[in-house]
Amino acid sequence: MAFIAKILLLGSGELGREFVISAKRLGAEVIACDSYAGAPAMQVADGFEIFSMLDGEALKAAIAKHSPDYVVPEIEAIRTEVLAELEAAGQKIVPSARAAVMTMNRDRIREVAATELGLRTSRYRYAESLAEAEAALAHTGVPCVVKPVMSSSGKGQSTVHQAKDIVAAWDYAVANMRGDRARVIVEEFIAFDYEITLLTIRHKDGVSFCPPIGHRQERGDYQESWQPTPMSAQALADAEAMATKVVDNLGGHGLFGVEFFVRGEEVIFSELSPRPHDTGMVTLISQNFSEFDLHARAILGLPIPPVKLLAPAASAVILAERESADFRFEGLADALATPGGEVDVRLFGKPTTRPYRRMGVALAQADSADAARALAAKAAAAIRIVG
Ligand SMILES: Nc1ncnc2c1ncn2[C@@H]1O[C@H](COP(=O)(O)OP(=O)(O)OP(=O)(O)O)[C@@H](O)[C@H]1O
Ligand SMILES: NCC(=O)N[C@@H]1O[C@H](COP(=O)([O-])[O-])[C@@H](O)[C@H]1O
Ligand SMILES: [Mg+2]
CATH class of the missing domain: 3.30.1490.20 (ATP-grasp fold, A domain)
Structure with missing residues (x-):
């Protein structure tokens, strides 16, 4: 088989799974890694490896075994010193070993943002x-x-x-x-009016943005997201300028999820992921190219097309309530038939549940972001995890 590139994916959750699909559509071969068997991205990849990515020796061995063109982190918990060492020896790390090292620990990225770049933070x-x-x-x-x-x-x-x-x-x-x-x-604690994720793509021709994504969190975890979210031109320009500074500092090519709190006209940097963001799953239904397509294109050195919003859209998570290794989903047909707009669903295929584990996401398009939120929430509620 003639693949255009070989990718070793470090982390195989729902975000990795959609990334594998996008990268494979462009002709890449993907080996998916995680610490447990049957992880979502492994189910759609060309091959898989099971080991703890915090184990430096196991990580080195997997990279040596596959000699990938690109190592693509999908989670933060990785022995990032190994990535830095291998990058120095010529291995391509996405977007860069510096980005993986700096975002693995909140204190490192906070020092970059607040001290080195002088961005407004809490x-x-x-x-x-x-x-x-x-x-x-x-x-x-x-x-x-x-x-x-x-x-x-x-x-x-x-x-x-x-x-x-x-x-x-x-x-x-x-x-x-x-x-x-x-x-x-x-x-x-910032009593913000709203918070956003600004998907920022650093690619061969410069830096591009997706329209801002609004989201709501509970227990520090995302519950729903929507796009676009209303924002003044000045606040958006400030967020874009701050995001550009951070991604230029971290370097490399790929998509980043840059998180901001907005209070009045004040834009406050929170943190970022040097990879697709969970709140960005809304782009699976809202945009001409999803955050996963854009990440794949940027990594592979391909052109980034103008990002178009197809319609106001939203996502709502489907969470488990208890621990189980023997469960089933009910209500998929009802969810997909929810009236009021266009509905889609992703069930991630995680082999076990635990309280609050994200098992799927409902996606909706409607006439307004508020209508899409209501529709996505209804569709998500129609899906029950039984067992
Ligand atoms: N200083 C703060 N003031 C107000 N709310 C906050 C603050 N820090 C975090 N939050 C709330 O908690 C959410 C999660 O925080 P944060 O993004 O730092 O956590 P995380 O564990 O890195 O989450 P993820 O990995 O999903 O991005 C934020 O999106 C926000 O809603
Ligand atoms: N906010 C980070 C995030 O959303 N990460 C996503 O969750 C997966 C882990 O899920 P799990 O804990 O259910 O295995 C990760 O692999 C990634 O796809
Ligand atoms: Mg966050």
Whole structure:
């Protein structure tokens, strides 16, 4: 088989699965890696490897075995020192080893954004003990948000409303962090009017953007997203300028999900993913090219077409309620027949459930973003996980 390139994908969840489909359509061969068998992206890839990507030796061995043209991280929890070492020896890492290293830990990317680039962020301090967390809270004030520096999808994150609650927040962060060194960021709580993900593509011809995506989060995890989201021209221009600074600093080619809080006309940088973003799954129905298509094109050095919004659209997550390895979905036909616009669904094919695990997403197009949100929420609610 003549493939145009070989890609080793590090992480095989729902985002990886859609990326594999996009990359394969363009003629790439993809080997999907994750720590468990039957992961969503493995089901559609050319091959797979099962190992912990935090295990540096196993990671090196997988890269040596496949000698891919591109190593594409799909999650944050990767032994990123190995990526840096291999990049120095000529291996292509997407978008760059620097991007993977800097975004694996919240403190590193925060230092780049706030200190190196001078972007507006929330006030923050780091803490490595309860005493330091208490001192950090004295700096930020309450309410504040406490997050392990190594975590994603809101794991270990909580909001402290009263100073005494810092004890529980510290314990919760430490119990739910990745890695073995207890370290948290304590951030001023921003009472934003709305928050957005600005999908930003750094490619061979420059930097391009998708229309801003609005989203709503619970427990630090995304529940629904919609596109476009109303925003003043000035706020959007500020967000685009900040996103350009960050992606230029991180380097390489690919799509990034840059997160901002917006309060009045003030745009505050939060964090970013150097890869497709969960809230960006709405682009599977909203755009002429999805965030996964755009990531694949940018990586492969292909032209990035003008991104067109097809219609106002939304996504709503389908979450599991309990732990199970023996379950089934009901209500798919009802979901797809939800009246009021165009509905589609992605069921990810994860082999097991656990409370709040994202098992699928409902997608909708309608006459307005609000109508699309209502439609996507209805469709998602029609799908039940039984067992
Ligand atoms: N300082 C803050 N002020 C107000 N809300 C916040 C703050 N930090 C986080 N949040 C809320 O929590 C959500 C998740 O936070 P954040 O993006 O930092 O977590 P995450 O674990 O990296 O999530 P993901 O990996 O899904 O992007 C934000 O989108 C926002 O809704
Ligand atoms: N916010 C990051 C994010 O959405 N990551 C996505 O979730 C998967 C892990 O899901 P799991 O925990 O259900 O295995 C990851 O592999 C990625 O696709
Ligand atoms: Mg986030």
